[in-house]
Amino acid sequence: xxxxEQVIAQVAEAGVEDVDVAxxxxxxxxxxxxxxxxASDRGRLLLKLADLIKRxxxxxxxLESLDSGKPVSAIRRQDLPAVIDTLVYYAxxxxxxxxxxxxxxxxxxxxxxxxxxxxxxxxxxxxxxxxIGMWKMAPALACGCTLVVKPAEITPLTALKIGELALEAGFxxxxxxxxxxxxxxxxQALVDHPDVDKVTFTGSPTVGRQILQGAAGNLxxxxxxxxxxxxxxxxxxxxxxxxxKAAGSGIFFNTGQVCSAGSRILAHADIYDEVVERLAARAKxxxxxxxxxxxxxxxxxxxxxxxxxxxxxxxxxxxEGARVVTGGxxxxxxxxxxxxxxxxxxxxxxxxxxxxxxxxxxxVIKFKDDxxxxxxxxxxxxxxAAGVWSADIARVHRFARQLKAGTVWINTYGPTDIxxxxxxxxxxxxxxxxxxxxxENFTEPKVVWINTGR
Ligand code: NAD
Numbered sequence: 001x002x003x004x005e006q007v008i009a010q011v012a013e014a015g016v017e018d019v020d021v022a023x024x025x026x027x028x029x030x031x032x033x034x035x036x037x038x039a040s041d042r043g044r045l046l047l048k049l050a051d052l053i054k055r056x057x058x059x060x061x062x063l064e065s066l067d068s069g070k071p072v073s074a075i076r077r078q079d080l081p082a083v084i085d086t087l088v089y090y091a092x093x094x095x096x097x098x099x100x101x102x103x104x105x106x107x108x109x110x111x112x113x114x115x116x117x118x119x120x121x122x123x124x125x126x127x128x129x130x131x132i133g134m135w136k137m138a139p140a141l142a143c144g145c146t147l148v149v150k151p152a153e154i155t156p157l158t159a160l161k162i163g164e165l166a167l168e169a170g171f172x173x174x175x176x177x178x179x180x181x182x183x184x185x186x187x188q189a190l191v192d193h194p195d196v197d198k199v200t201f202t203g204s205p206t207v208g209r210q211i212l213q214g215a216a217g218n219l220x221x222x223x224x225x226x227x228x229x230x231x232x233x234x235x236x237x238x239x240x241x242x243x244x245k246a247a248g249s250g251i252f253f254n255t256g257q258v259c260s261a262g263s264r265i266l267a268h269a270d271i272y273d274e275v276v277e278r279l280a281a282r283a284k285x286x287x288x289x290x291x292x293x294x295x296x297x298x299x300x301x302x303x304x305x306x307x308x309x310x311x312x313x314x315x316x317x318x319x320e321g322a323r324v325v326t327g328g329x330x331x332x333x334x335x336x337x338x339x340x341x342x343x344x345x346x347x348x349x350x351x352x353x354x355x356x357x358x359x360x361x362x363x364v365i366k367f368k369d370d371x372x373x374x375x376x377x378x379x380x381x382x383x384x385a386a387g388v389w390s391a392d393i394a395r396v397h398r399f400a401r402q403l404k405a406g407t408v409w410i411n412t413y414g415p416t417d418i419x420x421x422x423x424x425x426x427x428x429x430x431x432x433x434x435x436x437x438x439x440e441n442f443t444e445p446k447v448v449w450i451n452t453g454r
């Protein structure tokens with residue numbers, strides 16, 4: 001428990017052989033009852049799983065909070081409803097995965113069908129274990145795949161609970177396998193396994209690269225959702241109140257451990273001081289504390305390693321000459337809490353404005369005009385998300401077009417919806433999750449060509 005530093009559970013560690021057993025069980029299930037099930041029955045099972053998650057909602061909220069340090073209020077408000085929405089959405093899609101009749105030739109009936117890609121390795125990060133896990137599991141199951149799920153080693157509890165609930169819902173044995181274990185052992189074994197057809201991964205760019213290399217062995221299909229260093233750009237003609245409020249939650253939500261966190265706040269020179277001052281006030285107003293208290297708005301970082309990483313970036317920022325306006329230190333003696341921190345006087349080239357910190361650290365960067373803002377916003381290796389605050393309709397459309405990002409938010413920051421494609425490019429990875437794009441991730445098109453003669 002990162003809030004108390006106490007051990008809350010002992011979890012079995014999956015080794016290479018366990019992963020092999022899980023993959024074989026997933027392969028067997030693919031060829032069994034599951035493979036012959038009506039698509040609408042797969043949808044019904046997803047709905048049943050949604051019902052069981054709703055029934056056990058409080059237990060899942062507690063497990064997720066104790067394991068990750070997330071405030072229960074945020075899990076209740078965001079993660080759990082998103083998990084259920086995801087299941088309901090893909091339940092409805094299970095029997096709408098259509099092929100096409102494509103009249104290619106006069107002497108043939110030619111059509112396509114979409115078949116499940118097969119055994120899918122699902123590798124989940126620790127920042128949204130339940131929600132990101134379900135973003136992958138629900139569409140893969142809707143498509144008829146079988147799964148070997150590898151939760152992050154520091155947050156395995158909710159994935160294990162979902163495994164139990166999947167069995168209770170009636171998914172045949174072997175359809176959902178959960179292998180808690182370390183990335184370098186269990187994760188790597190899954191990636192290297194010759195009988196895994198696809199890996200869907202969310203995590204760091206470093207591990208993303210390792211996954212691509214491992215997947216080369218049997219040419220697995222891969223989807224990578226990696227990091228970000230997203231720009232949230234504020235112009236003087238924006239509603240500054242709303243912009244600063246959203247900029248605060250954009251970087252401090254989930255203690256900054258969000259791939260699309262608005263970690264670079266770009267403020268126009270005319271309002272720079274005002275934005276810094278108001279953002280610092282918001283940082284100070286965050287209620288840091290026990291994640292189990294409903295009034296807590298910010299919990300600890302997920303682990304000691306992550307806390308030390310964030311603290312070391314704060315030192316790096318100071319060393320580079322950026323100014324800590326508020327925060328800048330550990331918040332408590334016990335628990336991995338770091339004060340919400342605002343850096344001003346940040347230059348675009350500094351490491352703190354180029355590298356993903358994954359903690360509650362806002363860097364506020366000054367820009368002089370539209371071109372300057374675009375240059376800075378697009379000037380990192382990432383390409384995941386961006387936000388623009390302005391009342392100028394031509395400007396926001398130009399930015400929507402020219403920002404390099406998988407999602408551009410205009411006069412808002414951070415919302416996602418399972419119906420909308422999610423993902424990025426460059427060091428943010430490739431491929432898109434969510435919506436009907438996820439169906440392409442988990443199906444393989446097949447052409448059937450029937451010679452009919454003329
Ligand atoms: P991580 O890459 O260290 O770990 C992610 C998962 O990969 C864990 O389950 C881990 O055990 C596993 N893993 C580690 N090494 C592996 C290997 N060699 N082979 C197979 N699996 C391995 O990332 P993290 O620290 O858990 O998560 C933080 C990172 O995730 C950040 O960089 C963040 O930006 C990114 N992230 C991205 C998104 C997105 O949608 N783009 C969402 C959440 C998090």
